[in-house]
Amino acid sequence: MSAPDFAIDVTGVTKRFGDKTVVDAIALQVRRGEIYGFLGPNGSGKTTFIRMLCGLLTPDAGTGTCLGYDVRTQQADIKRNVGYMTQKFSYYEDLSIRENLDFVARIYGIPDRRAAVQHSLDRLGLAKRSHQLAGQLSGGWKQRLALAACLLHSPRLLLLDEPTAGVDPKARREFWDEIHQLAADGLTVLITTHYMDEAERCHRLAYLAYGRLLAGGSLAEVLASAKLFTWSVTGPELRTLAATLLGRPGVEQVTAFGNTLHVSGRDATSLDSTVAGLREPRHDWKRIPAGLEDVFISLMDCAKDNYS
Amino acid sequence: MSGLSFHRLWAVVLKEFIQMKRDRVTFGMMVGIPLMQLMMFGFAINSDPRHLPAAVHLADNGPFARTLVQALRTSDYFRVIKETESEAETQRLLQLGEVQFVVNIPVDFNRRLLRGERPTVLIEADASDPAATGPALNAVAQLANNVFNRDLPGSLAPLQAQNGPVDFRIHAHYNPENITQYNVVPGLMGVVLTMTMVVITALAITRERERGTMENLLSTPVRPFEVMVGKILPYIMVGYIQISLILVVAHFIFHVPMLGSLPLLYAVALLFIAANLAVGITFSTLAKNQLQAVQMAFFFFLPSILLSGFMFPFRGMPEWAQAIGSCLPNTHFLRIVRGILLKGNGLSEIAPQIWPLLIFLAIAMTIGVRRYRQTLD
Numbered sequence: 001m002s003a004p005d006f007a008i009d010v011t012g013v014t015k016r017f018g019d020k021t022v023v024d025a026i027a028l029q030v031r032r033g034e035i036y037g038f039l040g041p042n043g044s045g046k047t048t049f050i051r052m053l054c055g056l057l058t059p060d061a062g063t064g065t066c067l068g069y070d071v072r073t074q075q076a077d078i079k080r081n082v083g084y085m086t087q088k089f090s091y092y093e094d095l096s097i098r099e100n101l102d103f104v105a106r107i108y109g110i111p112d113r114r115a116a117v118q119h120s121l122d123r124l125g126l127a128k129r130s131h132q133l134a135g136q137l138s139g140g141w142k143q144r145l146a147l148a149a150c151l152l153h154s155p156r157l158l159l160l161d162e163p164t165a166g167v168d169p170k171a172r173r174e175f176w177d178e179i180h181q182l183a184a185d186g187l188t189v190l191i192t193t194h195y196m197d198e199a200e201r202c203h204r205l206a207y208l209a210y211g212r213l214l215a216g217g218s219l220a221e222v223l224a225s226a227k228l229f230t231w232s233v234t235g236p237e238l239r240t241l242a243a244t245l246l247g248r249p250g251v252e253q254v255t256a257f258g259n260t261l262h263v264s265g266r267d268a269t270s271l272d273s274t275v276a277g278l279r280e281p282r283h284d285w286k287r288i289p290a291g292l293e294d295v296f297i298s299l300m301d302c303a304k305d306n307y308s
Numbered sequence: 309m310s311g312l313s314f315h316r317l318w319a320v321v322l323k324e325f326i327q328m329k330r331d332r333v334t335f336g337m338m339v340g341i342p343l344m345q346l347m348m349f350g351f352a353i354n355s356d357p358r359h360l361p362a363a364v365h366l367a368d369n370g371p372f373a374r375t376l377v378q379a380l381r382t383s384d385y386f387r388v389i390k391e392t393e394s395e396a397e398t399q400r401l402l403q404l405g406e407v408q409f410v411v412n413i414p415v416d417f418n419r420r421l422l423r424g425e426r427p428t429v430l431i432e433a434d435a436s437d438p439a440a441t442g443p444a445l446n447a448v449a450q451l452a453n454n455v456f457n458r459d460l461p462g463s464l465a466p467l468q469a470q471n472g473p474v475d476f477r478i479h480a481h482y483n484p485e486n487i488t489q490y491n492v493v494p495g496l497m498g499v500v501l502t503m504t505m506v507v508i509t510a511l512a513i514t515r516e517r518e519r520g521t522m523e524n525l526l527s528t529p530v531r532p533f534e535v536m537v538g539k540i541l542p543y544i545m546v547g548y549i550q551i552s553l554i555l556v557v558a559h560f561i562f563h564v565p566m567l568g569s570l571p572l573l574y575a576v577a578l579l580f581i582a583a584n585l586a587v588g589i590t591f592s593t594l595a596k597n598q599l600q601a602v603q604m605a606f607f608f609f610l611p612s613i614l615l616s617g618f619m620f621p622f623r624g625m626p627e628w629a630q631a632i633g634s635c636l637p638n639t640h641f642l643r644i645v646r647g648i649l650l651k652g653n654g655l656s657e658i659a660p661q662i663w664p665l666l667i668f669l670a671i672a673m674t675i676g677v678r679r680y681r682q683t684l685d
Contacts, residue, residue, distance in 0.1 A: 054527050079529045090524035107528045 007032045007157050007188035008053060010064025010071060015048050015057060022048045024211040025062065030190060030204075035183050037202030038192040041300060045211040046192045047087060050159050053190070054084045067156055080108070083150030087161040089142045093135030097126050097145055100134055101152060108153040116152060120215040124148045124178075140171030147178070158182065160191040164198065176201050196292045207296055209303040219292070228290040228298050231275055235283035248274045253297060264294045325349025327641055333600040348629070349608065349615045356443050357624020362409040363390040365398045372456070376429070376474075379455040380411060385444040400430075402481065403657055405643055408434050408441060408623060421452040421456075426475040435480035436650045437491045440621035445478055445633050482650045490565065493558045494649045495618045498641040502579075502584055502606075502612045505543060509588025510601035512539050513680075518597050536680060548574070558649075568653030576644055576658065579665045583637040586672035593679035612638040640664045 008030040015023040023045040038046050051057040055067050055075030063070075069077040091100045096148045101120060105113040121127040124144050129137070134145060143163060150158065160179075164172045176198065183189055183203075191202065199205055199219075206216040215222050233241065238261050242254045245263055250270030255262045265271040279285060328335060364377055380386045389407065392398060398410040412430040413618040420427040431448060456473045483490045513536075516522040525535060551574065558564040587608060595601035613619055615633040622633060633639045640661040647653035647661070 056523065056527055076529060079527060082527075084524070084527040086520060086524050086527075088520040088521040092521060093519070107525075107530050202442070 005032060006030060006065075007034070008036075008064075008066055008190065010053075010066070011062060011144035012069075013049065013052060013059045013064065015045075015052060016060050022211050023052070023059075026208075026213050028206065028216075030188060032188050033183055033186050034193065034203045035179060035189045035201070037199045037205040038190060038208065039194070039199055039205060039296060040192075040208035044208045046208055047161055049208070050084070050161055050190070050192070053078075054159050055079045055080045056084075080153070081155055082157045082159060083153070083155035084159045085146050085150050085161060085163055087165070089134075089146060091134050091142075091145060091149060094133060094302075096131050097121070097137075098130040098134055100145060101149055103153050104149045110153055120148045120152050139166045140168060143171070144166050145233060147175070151182075154158065156187065158187055158188065158189045158191075162192050162194070164193065164195065172198070196296075199292055207299055209300050212303065214299045214303055215295075223290060223292065223295055226290065226295040226298055227266055228264050228295050229266070229268045229271055230262055230288050230290045230294055231271070232286050232288045233261045233263065233283050234259055235280075236256070241278070241283070244278065245274070248278075250274050252301070253294060255294070257296075260292070262288075263299065264290060266298065331600075333603050337603045337606070341610070344607070344610055348611065351619045352615060352629035354623045354624040355439065357440050358384045358444075359387045359620040360385060360408040360440065360444055360621075360623045361389045361406065362386045362411060363398045363401050364388055365390060365395055365406045365417045366391055366393060367414045368413055368417040372421050373413045373417045375455060376413065376417075377411075377465055379451055383447070385447045385450055385451075390468065402432060402434055403651055403653065404660065405434065405647065405651075407443065409610070424473075426473065428475045428477055430477050430479060430624050432479045432481055434482060435484065435486055436482040437617070437621055438483065438486040438488055439491075440623060442486070446478060448478075489562045490616075490650060493554070493562045493564050493569075494645040495642050496579070497551060497645050498616065498638045499576075499613055499618055499624045500554065501547055501581060501641075502638050503609055504550065505547055505581055505584035506588045506591065506608055507602060508543050508546070509540060509585045510591040510605050510633060510648065511598050512543070513589060513592035514595050514598050514601040532680065536589065536677075537555045540589075543585065544581055544630055545576070547577070551577055564649060567650050568648035568654065570648075570657060572658075573645065573648045576648075576662065576665075577641075579662065579669060580637055580641040580644075583665055583669040583672060586669060586676045589680060590672060591594065591675035593676065612636050615639070617642055634664065635668070637665055638666050 006029050008028055010029075013023060013026045013028075014021065026049060026305075038049075040046055048057065052059045052071060055066075055071070055078040058072060058075075063072070065071065066078050067081050068073075069075075069081075071078065092103070097101065098117065098121065101117045102113065105117055110116045110227060118127075121130050124147065126141075126144060126148060129141065137145065142304040147163070153197065158179075166174060167175065172195075179189055179191070180201070193199060202219075204216070204218050205222050207214045207222065215225055217225065235241075238256065238259070240254065242261055245251050245254050245261075250265040250267045250272070251263055251274055252266065253262070253264040255264075263271070263275065328338075362380065364380065366373060366377065370406070377388065377391070381388050386409065390398075390401065395412075398412075401407045402410055410432040412432065414427060414429070415428070417427045431445065433445060435441045438487075480486060516535075518527070522535075526532065555566075555570070559566060591601055591604040591608075595604055611632060615625065615629055616622070616636055617633065617640040618638065621661075622630065622639065625633065644653075644658045644663045647658050651657070
């Protein structure tokens with residue numbers, strides 16, 4: 001695939017704060033029109049990486065392009081073509097929705113500002129509330145405003161940093177439908193999230209921990225690469241069973257999901273023999289495919305914490 | 309409801325101390341502000357100012373004239389910095405504010421004193437600040453009589469008439485009626501501008517960072533410089549509205565004389581406003597939140613009121629306090645405003661106050677802009 005087909009194409013991107021390496025030699029390629037999910041625990045360097053992509057921070061090492069512009073030297077061009085939605089709501093709470101959008105439109109010098117703002121209000125269903133102060137909006141509406149504001153200048157790449165934190169399930173679903181619509185129209189989206197259901201709605205995923213990229217690819221590829229085997233158990237006294245399982249050979253994770261236990265490990269043979277030894281008729285044991293969450297927790301446990 | 313619980317109370321007290329320890333600026337303020345106030349009120353401020361600069365216009369060189377000058381020199385109230393025979397020069401010194409008094413000893417002082425004709429000594433005072441000149445003028449008559457009592461013994465003793473051998477006439481320039489408002493109201497202009505300009509800019513930029521909107525702003529094509537200037541311009545306008553408001557009130561309510569050029573005042577005010585805004589920007593880069601920004605502004609505000617000559621006569625302060633005062637833009641702006649309004653000073657008379665403002669502005673701008681840039685990456 002030739003270079004122009006990638007919206008993001010970077011290698012070796014590194015950022016240090018003092019003697020702490022927050023982002024450690026990350027390579028990432030995101031195709032145009034793709035929704036790329038960025039996952040990882042808090043403080044894993046996701047936000048710092050995104051800030052380097054959109055020209056807010058200069059990488060200490062590494063090269064690459066964002067929309068064909070050099071991430072080190074053409075930050076001004078990148079800023080004009082990227083929409084960045086920060087983790088925390090960062091529009092003016094003492095300005096109304098329309099005033100916020102007007103401000104952003106003026107900053108980008110959008111021609112025919114009135115029409116552009118009105119179109120954006122209509123499109124995201126903000127028109128009726130356009131005179132409400134941003135500070136009085138609920139989480140879901142704030143998020144809509146933020147999305148409207150970072151789409152106003154018709155960016156070619158959208159960087160969304162935990163856009164759905166604190167947003168109710170219905171608003172989240174509508175948000176994702178919107179994102180898919182935008183991607184279908186050719187926009188590339190890089191999105192960070194902690195929600196597994198959201199991760200599954202991305203075309204491709206990457207998992208970041210302690211500044212390093214641990215896994216990447218489509219959902220199936222990520223699941224397969226972890227080589228994690230999982231049993232599910234239902235039945236009585238699961239708490240006692242969980243305590244018994246922990247520490248046994250092959251058992252790496254024991255997680256309760258309501259009335260079900262998930263028991264996972266990467267060594268299939270010893271996991272299976274442990275399970276065989278503990279089988280009782282009152283419990284119902286089943287082999288299931290490993291879930292994304294099991295895979296990520298397994299990845300995180302294996303990663304060395306080079307921050308502490 | 310249970311009664312007072314000591315372990316709960318103790319938990320809150322402990323937590324409060326830990327937070328106090330973490331917030332360095334608040335802690336600094338708790339220790340620094342009382343110390344600053346002690347130093348300023350205890351040592352620097354003097355409501356009975358002495359050693360005020362004076363010039364002597366000496367037209368007679370006789371022994372009694374010399375004695376009088378010597379008496380002035382040794383007195384606590386005056387510090388004779390210039391003896392001259394040119395009247396034009398003394399007038400200029402008074403207008404520039406380099407001396408507080410001019411003592412005019414007339415041509416035939418010696419002869420007329422001996423003849424018992426009570427020669428007139430004219431003392432011209434820069435009374436734009438009545439607090440500075442009052443005590444010294446009261447002291448002067450007393451002083452001369454004591455001096456000549458010693459020098460006029462024997463047959464000359466009758467000259468020590470009830471009224472004293474010399475007739476002191478006092479001419480209070482610029483504010484002949486010693487109206488305090490004439491001094492305070494123009495001075496308020498500097499104080500009000502210092503307070504609002506520093507606090508408002510410090511807050512405006514800190515607020516943007518505290519709420520996270522700065523990050524968003526910088527991810528757009530807008531340049532940091534554009535953000536800064538864009539935030540400052542509205543407050544320059546606010547500053548001008550304040551100046552106009554004070555001038556209107558000064559004119560119609562306090563009837564403060566306005567002898568000089570108001571356009572000149574408005575022009576020079578821009579320098580002063582810019583200097584304060586630069587201080588505000590510097591504070592905003594140091595402060596972590598809006599509260600800290602206000603606290604830092606307070607550190608700047610306190611000496612700007614107390615050591616600038618606004619509340620207490622500048623010349624009455626010890627050298628070190630005058631040195632600190634001379635570094636503050638408000639000190640120079642006060643002299644400019646009072647000079648233009650009360651003395652009718654023009655550009656050439658206020659020039660000595662303009663270049664310190666320019667230097668302050670250049671330094672504050674450099675620090676402010678440099679620090680502002682650093683906070684981004």
